[in-house]
Amino acid sequence: MNGIKSNKPIFVATFDDRxxxxxYIKYFIANTLQFCDLNFITPKKNINFKKTVNLKSKFKLRxxxxxxxxxxxxxxxxxxxxxxxxxxxxxxxxxSCFERWFALNAATNxxxxxxxxxxxxxxxxxxxxxxxLFNECISKKENDEIHLIxxxxxxxxxxxxxxxxxxxxxxxxxxxxxLITIYFSPAMKSKLLxxxxxxxxxxxxxxxxxxxxxxxxxxxxxxKIFNLNNLKNFKIIFNLNHFLDEEAHEFPNWKISFNQYxxxxxxxxxxxxxxxxxxxxxxxxxxxxxxxxxxxxxxxxVEKNFNKRKIALRxxxxxxxxxxxxxxxxxxx
Numbered sequence: 001m002n003g004i005k006s007n008k009p010i011f012v013a014t015f016d017d018r019x020x021x022x023x024y025i026k027y028f029i030a031n032t033l034q035f036c037d038l039n040f041i042t043p044k045k046n047i048n049f050k051k052t053v054n055l056k057s058k059f060k061l062r063x064x065x066x067x068x069x070x071x072x073x074x075x076x077x078x079x080x081x082x083x084x085x086x087x088x089x090x091x092x093x094x095x096s097c098f099e100r101w102f103a104l105n106a107a108t109n110x111x112x113x114x115x116x117x118x119x120x121x122x123x124x125x126x127x128x129x130x131x132x133l134f135n136e137c138i139s140k141k142e143n144d145e146i147h148l149i150x151x152x153x154x155x156x157x158x159x160x161x162x163x164x165x166x167x168x169x170x171x172x173x174x175x176x177x178x179l180i181t182i183y184f185s186p187a188m189k190s191k192l193l194x195x196x197x198x199x200x201x202x203x204x205x206x207x208x209x210x211x212x213x214x215x216x217x218x219x220x221x222x223x224k225i226f227n228l229n230n231l232k233n234f235k236i237i238f239n240l241n242h243f244l245d246e247e248a249h250e251f252p253n254w255k256i257s258f259n260q261y262x263x264x265x266x267x268x269x270x271x272x273x274x275x276x277x278x279x280x281x282x283x284x285x286x287x288x289x290x291x292x293x294x295x296x297x298x299x300x301x302v303e304k305n306f307n308k309r310k311i312a313l314r315x316x317x318x319x320x321x322x323x324x325x326x327x328x329x330x331x332x333x
Contacts, residue, residue, distance in 0.1 A: 008115065010130050010131055010166075011039060011117045011118065012032070012130050013039040013040070013064075014038065014039075014041065014120045014121070015041045016122055017044070018044075019325055020321045024284050025122055027287050027291040028120075028123065028124070029061060031291060033061060034057065034059075035126060035128065036129060036130050038059070039064055040061060041066055041100070042064075043067050064107045066103035070106070070109065071106060072102060072103060075180070084189075086192050087196070087208055088206060088207055089207070100210070101172070101210065102176055102179075104117065105173055105176045113169050114168055116134060118164065119165045120163070120164055121163045121278065124163040124164060124276055124277070124279070125263070127258075127262055127273070127274045128261075128275060137166070138226075140226070145224055146225065147170070147171040147221065148167045148225040148226070149165070149166035149225070150164075150166070150214070150218075150226075151163065151227065151228040151238050157219055157222075159209070160211045160214050162210075163238055163276065164228075171221075174217070175217050195208060195212070234273050235265060235274050236274065237276070240277055240278060240280065240286065241283050248299065251265065253268045254266070255297070255298045256290075257295065258277075258296060259295065262274075285305060285306070286306075
């Protein structure tokens with residue numbers, strides 16, 4: 001990727017290994033298929049979205065079982081022998097987040113080294129064609145070679161935001177090799193423990209995750225990465241909860257419109273195009289508003305749908321689903 005616009009197709013993918021697929025996934029799929037083909041990587045057998053998702057689109061949905069890809073099971077076993085959970089989050093959840101990169105690598109074995117891959121979180125609604133976003137990014141770094149495009153705080157490269165990531169096939173392969181040979185090696189143990197203690201020792205939650213590992217790898221290739229935050233004509237809502245708590249007051253009478261083929265954040269004074277909106281955590285309760293009816297969000301709708309009883313019920317359902325998924329994974333080990 002050297003600053004020249006690309007017409008090559010991008011391998012756009014997502015990963016989900018839960019055996020009970022959440023309802024909001026249907027909105028993610030329908031939204032993504034407005035802009036591009038989608039490769040849904042999941043070990044769940046006989047999955048069928050036709051009953052829940054309107055697939056009437058010129059773009060195609062492809063289901064890929066990573067267990068059917070050459071080498072994946074062997075790499076997964078190798079990683080499982082190395083993995084240590086340095087996080088307050090559930091071990092099965094964290095390990096799954098790491099394993100998605102190996103699944104993505106296995107699913108793209110037929111790609112060339114300079115082919116482009118785009119990984120989307122399943123709670124991220126993109127607001128433009130990935131190829132257009134990709135070309136916008138590389139046009140900002142003329143004559144520079146880019147292998148990774150992601151979103152992070154400009155001051156820190158410690159943890160990349162997970163909602164959308166572009167990388168070359170060679171970069172993905174290198175990152176997977178880095179996880180196996182370096183990141184979880186005995187030589188890194190003291191460093192990972194120090195980072196973990198820095199979190200929990202201050203009374204916070206979290207710790208080592210796959211995006212922190214990707215940030216660690218990115219530090220080794222600082223001349224080949226591009227930050228989505230550097231696109232001044234676009235905004236990415238990397239966490240809707242953060243936007244509501246920390247940014248919404250900067251946009252009087254704000255409204256996010258999820259019109260077909262684009263997203264717009266408008267306020268009393270101006271408007272700006274949105275790369276996409278990440279419905280992280282409790283914000284998943286709002287994702288349906290972006291996809292049905294008026295297809296918009298504003299302060300009134302947020303407050304109305306963040307009703308305490310509704311949230312309590314959704315949390316209960318989420319816990320039950322998580323428990324069932326965990327039991328199934330343990331039984332299938």
